[in-house]
Amino acid sequence: MSRTFSIRQLTKEMGVTSRTLRHYEDEGLLSPERRGQARIYSQRDRARLMLILRGRRVGFTLAEIGEILDLYDADESGVAQLSHSKKKFVERLTALERQRVDIDESIAELKLGITAIENRLAEETPPPPVRVAGYSVMPAGE
Amino acid sequence: MSRTFSIRQLTKEMGVTSRTLRHYEDEGLLSPERRGQARIYSQRDRARLMLILRGRRVGFTLAEIGEILDLYDADESGVAQLSHSKKKFVERLTALERQRVDIDESIAELKLGITAIENRLAEETPPPPVRVAGYSVMPAGE
DNA sequence: ATTCAGCTTGACGTTCACGTAAACGGTAAA
C-alpha cells in the first residue's frame, strides 16, 4: 500500500505554499485524490511535483511544464501525436542546451568578477599579519 | 571614434522590441545618449544589453541584473561595499551552479523521453518500403 | 509645404505565477 501525503507535508518537504499546490492543480498539473474535501497526494503526485519544480527552476512556464508532463503520460496516441510530441521535446532540448551555454558563460564571468573583487580587497588590506614565535598574529582592531 | 547604434539597429540585432529597450532604460539598466530627442547607443550600451539578455535567459530578474551591472561599475567603493558585492556575486554563482545541475538533469530526461518516443514510432511503422527496379516505393495511402 | 518614416513620451492593458484575505467545514484535544 503506497504512501500518501497531506498538503502540509508536501509543502514543507518541497518548500512551496499550499496556494502553489492548488494553483498547479487549477492549471491541471496535479490532480490529487480527495478524502472528503481534503486533498491527498500520491507518490506519483509527489514525483510530478518534483518535475514541476525543476522545470520551474530552469525557466519553463507552467504551460510548458504541463505539455511535457502530458507528453510523458500520452501512451495512448497515434503516430501523428507522437511525432508532434517528439518535436516538442526536441524544441525544449535545444532551448535547454542553449541555456546551458548561457549558464556556463555567466558562471565564468561571475567568477572573474569575484576574483577581481578579491584582488582589490587584497590590495586594500593594510597591515599584514605579524609572525611572533611561529604564530600568526592579526593587528588589534582599533 | 567608436561606433554608435540607433534603437532600430539594436532591436534588430538583438531580437528585442524598442519598448523593451526603453523599459530597460526606465529601470536604469541602460542610459544611452541623446541626439536631440532620439536615443543613440554606444558600444558600451550594446555590451550591457547583451549581458542583460543573457541574464534574462538564465532567469535573473531585471533587478538582479541591475545589481550585477552596478557591481561591475562600482570601481569606486570602499571595502564594505566591495565585500558586500562579493557576497552578492557568490550568491548568484551558487544559484547558477545549482541551476546548471537542474539543466543537465532536465536535458538527460528529455533525451530519454525522445528515444522512448522514437522507439514507439519505430514499432508502429508498419509496411516497409518496397523496392521496384532499384526505386524505393512507399505503399499508397488508402 | 506636405508627407512620411522613425522616433519620442505618456499611460493604460495583459500575462504569469502566485499572494492574501474572507468565510467556512472537519476533527481532536482540553
Place this chain on the structure above:
DNA sequence: TTTACCGTTTACGTGAACGTCAAGCTGAAT
C-alpha cells in the same frame, strides 16, 4: 463545548516584464 488546527473555496490583489495604443515631434524626401 470551546479552542485549536488543518483544510477548503472564492475572489480580488500584486509584481515583473513588457504590449499596445494615442498623440505628438523631427528631419529628410517629394
